[in-house]
Amino acid sequence: MNNITLAPVQTDQPSHLMPVFGRQKISFVRGQGAYLYTEDGTEYLDALTGIAVCGLGHSHPAVTAAIAEQAATLIHTSNLFEVPWQTAAAQKLAEVAGMEEVFFSNSGAESNEGAIKIARKFGHMQGIACPKIIVADHSFHGRTMATLSATGNKKVQDGFGPLVEGFIRVPFGDVEAIEEAAINHPDIVAILVEPIQGEGGVNTAPQGFSYLEDIRRICNQNNWLMMLDEVQTGNGRTGQYFAYQHTNIIPDVLTTAKGLGNGFPIGAVMTQGRGVGVLTAGNHGSTYSGTALGSRVVYTVIDTIQKENLVANAAEKGAYIVSQLREKLADQNVTVRGFGLMIGIELPKACGELVDIARDEHQTIINVTSGNVVRLLPTLNITQDQADQLIGRLVSMIKTFLA
Ligand SMILES: *Cc1c(COP(=O)(O)O)cnc(C)c1O
Numbered sequence: 426m427n428n429i430t431l432a433p434v435q436t437d438q439p440s441h442l443m444p445v446f447g448r449q450k451i452s453f454v455r456g457q458g459a460y461l462y463t464e465d466g467t468e469y470l471d472a473l474t475g476i477a478v479c480g481l482g483h484s485h486p487a488v489t490a491a492i493a494e495q496a497a498t499l500i501h502t503s504n505l506f507e508v509p510w511q512t513a514a515a516q517k518l519a520e521v522a523g524m525e526e527v528f529f530s531n532s533g534a535e536s537n538e539g540a541i542k543i544a545r546k547f548g549h550m551q552g553i554a555c556p557k558i559i560v561a562d563h564s565f566h567g568r569t570m571a572t573l574s575a576t577g578n579k580k581v582q583d584g585f586g587p588l589v590e591g592f593i594r595v596p597f598g599d600v601e602a603i604e605e606a607a608i609n610h611p612d613i614v615a616i617l618v619e620p621i622q623g624e625g626g627v628n629t630a631p632q633g634f635s636y637l638e639d640i641r642r643i644c645n646q647n648n649w650l651m652m653l654d655e656v657q658t659g660n661g662r663t664g665q666y667f668a669y670q671h672t673n674i675i676p677d678v679l680t681t682a683k684g685l686g687n688g689f690p691i692g693a694v695m696t697q698g699r700g701v702g703v704l705t706a707g708n709h710g711s712t713y714s715g716t717a718l719g720s721r722v723v724y725t726v727i728d729t730i731q732k733e734n735l736v737a738n739a740a741e742k743g744a745y746i747v748s749q750l751r752e753k754l755a756d757q758n759v760t761v762r763g764f765g766l767m768i769g770i771e772l773p774k775a776c777g778e779l780v781d782i783a784r785d786e787h788q789t790i791i792n793v794t795s796g797n798v799v800r801l802l803p804t805l806n807i808t809q810d811q812a813d814q815l816i817g818r819l820v821s822m823i824k825t826f827l828a
Pocket of ligand 1: 623
C-alpha cells in the first residue's frame with residue numbers, strides 16, 4: 426500500500442471549493458458502525474448517516490470487502506459490454522422493489538431525471554405533445570434543472586430560471602386537487618411524489634399512506650404513470666424495503682439512491698406495469714451506469730440488509746424510538762412522527778442551533794430540516810443500547826432547549 430497522508434487542513438488559507446454548502450466546523454476521519462470519530466478520537470453517535478445514506482453503518486465489513494475486492498479486480502468497462510455484476514444487482518433490486526426493469530444512475534437527482542424522461546416519452550407515445558407531471562408542495566427531487574423545477578421549494582429554484590416546464594403543483598395530501606387537475610389539464614401523464622417528504626420536514630400526508638392508494642386509483646382512471654421518489658425512503662429506511670410496501674398498491678416508476686450504495690454514489694430508476702418498455706435503445710444512458718464496482722456494492726448492500734434482517738430492525742427500533750420520545754417528551758409541546766428509522770420531532774420554534782448543541786454537548790450528529798424539525802436517520806442496524814443512548818441525549822437536549 427502506498428501511504429498518502431493528507432496534511433492537516435489550513436483553515437486560514439482561502440478554500441478553492443465553491444461555497445455552496447453551509448458546513449459545520451468539524452471533520453471526521455474515521456467511522457465504525459453507528460459512530461464517527463474526529464482526529465483526536467472523540468466519538469460521536471451518528472443519527473444522520475450521511476443523510477440517510479450509510480444505513481449499514483460506517484465501514485461495514487461486507488461493503489468494505491466488496492469495494493476492495495472489486496477495485497482490485499475490475500472497476501469499469503462501460504455498457505458497450507455485458508456487466509455481470511450489473512445484471513445480478515438489477516435482479517436483486519427488482520426483487521426487493523417489486524419492479525421489472527432497472528436503470529442504474531449515479532445519484533437521486535439523476536434517478537428522478539430518468540423518471541421524468543419516462544413520463545414524457547410515455548406521453549409522446551400517446552401523441553401528447555406537451556406532457557405534464559403533477560408534483561407536490563414542499564417536495565424535494567434534486568438539484569438538476571428538471572428536478573429542481575419539480576421540487577416544491579422556492580429556495581432551491583431562485584436564481585435558476587427559466588425553470589423546466591411541464592410540472593403542475595398541488596398541495597401534498599390533497600386528493601381533490603389532483604382530481605381537479607385531471608379535469609383541467611388533458612395533457613397530464615404522471616404524478617411524482619415522495620411517500621414521506623424528507624427534506625420537507627418528515628411529512629406523511631395528513632390521511633397517511635391511503636394518499637398513495639388514492640393516487641394509484643386516479644392514475645389508473647386516467648392512464649397516468651404513478652411515480653414514487655424513494656431516494657430517501659427506500660432501502661429499508663421506513664421499516665419496509667420501500668415505503669410504498671406499507672400499502673397494497675405498487676407504483677409504475679420507482680426511484681431510489683441514498684441508502685442503495687451505503688456511501689458509494691449510485692441510484693436507480695425502476696419500472697413495472699405501464700412503465701415497462703417506455704425507454705428503448707438509444708433513449709437514455711450514462712457512462713457510469715451500473716459499473717462493475719457500483720453494481721457489486723448494490724448487490725452487497727441488499728444482500729446484507731436481507732441477511733442481517735435490517736428492515737425488521739428498522740421497523741422495531743424505529744417504533745421503539747418514536748414511542749419512547751413521545752412518552753418522555755409528552756409534557757413538551759412537540760410532535761414526533763415518522764416510520765421506521767426516518768423520524769421527525771417538530772418543535773414549537775425554530776431549532777437550527779440544536780445541530781451544534783447536539784454535536785458539541787451530546788456528541789450526537791442530527792439534522793434540522795424545515796426550520797423546526799429535528800430529523801433522525803440512524804443506522805438500520807442500530808442496537809437497543811444505541812437507541813437508548815440516542816433517546817436519552819435527545820430528550821435531555823430538547824427539554825433544556827424548550828425550558
Ligand atoms: C436526497 C434526495 C434527492 C436528491 O438526491 P441526490 O443524490 O442528492 O441527487 C431526491 N429526492 C429525495 C426524496 C431526496 O431525499
